[in-house]
Amino acid sequence: MNFSNYLHSLTEEFTPIVEYTSKEDYIQIDLSVHQKILKEAHTLSSLWFQQFIENFVSSHNKKVAIGGYLEVRNLYNRSTYFTSTKINSRNIHLGIDIWSPAHTAVLLPLDGKIHSLQNNINHGDYGPTIIVEHEYQAQTFYSLYGHLSLTSLNGIEINSKLKAGEVLGYLGKPEENGDYAPHLHFQIIKDLEGNRGDYPGVCAAKDLEFYKSNCPDPNLLLKFK
Template identity: 70%
Template structure:
């Protein structure tokens, strides 16, 4: 079966990644280059950006902001980790972000086992990261959870079996999570290409065709909208 159709078939409706949130609590947010509101704040500052997200949710009376798949962003211009290749900067987001407070519990959407984990400490990187392998019927794919807390990695064991709905970890603040407002980066990956504990979550335009195929839209599984 085509992986996109397969992912969509796995869940009947909203599949929660964060605890105690209903579909009515979510609000889509646009963080692309075209979002004029972002031109008025210092997106290089995690503190100012968190204020923007907090104000956005308060205005719309929602708990969680989400979005960002294949979104072209200027958030990454602040870090040489994404801009070292001046001709081909990496600024297209390959996962789905869930913006909510630090210490929010993150839940596993499907049965799986721990593939790998790592604290990715580059400026603007994931910070503490967990990757889970899913083998359901004849399909194998992976999910990545970035911007977690350091204690989310405590006691974790490779190949440990986990059940859908089980707590995987917690979100943390900018001091730990790569210097962002608290959020989860959630990404689906077909082929890890030999990576362990890390996988690109942002790509350059020249590589978009490959990564769009290798990292399908997470909302096929989550069905937030």
């Protein structure tokens, strides 16, 4: 069984990773380069972006916006962390984002244990981040949770075991989450390549084929669509 089919087999239905547990509360959002409004300079402001997300969600009578896997985004142009050189400019999103208010609880989708944690403090980076290790059917893989609150890292012990549905942490505010509107970056990783507390969540086009294989669509697990 290939890795994508394996992931899909681990859950039978919609599996929430934030406290909103009804699939009807979610709506998919497009934050790609095709969104004309997101090409404007005011998208550099996390406050503007938060209001944009909130307006979109409320206008559809939903509670959570979700999406973004392999989405090409202008959002990263505001940070030199992603745009060091033209050939290495990173703008392809490798996880999914769950856009929800700060302090929203983050739930673990599967049993696992704490692999590592770190506060990634570059502008536009993850901020507080937790990586969980999972093992099923003799296969090991990892899930990454970025843009958490600083308090989410308190009292976390490496190798401590967690059950599916347990609260892992809470979404952070812009001043602690890398300067973004509050959201969760959720990513599946087959091989961490020796990383701890961090792993690329955005890639350059030249590296896309590798990362598509190593970081498959989280929706295989979550089944939100």
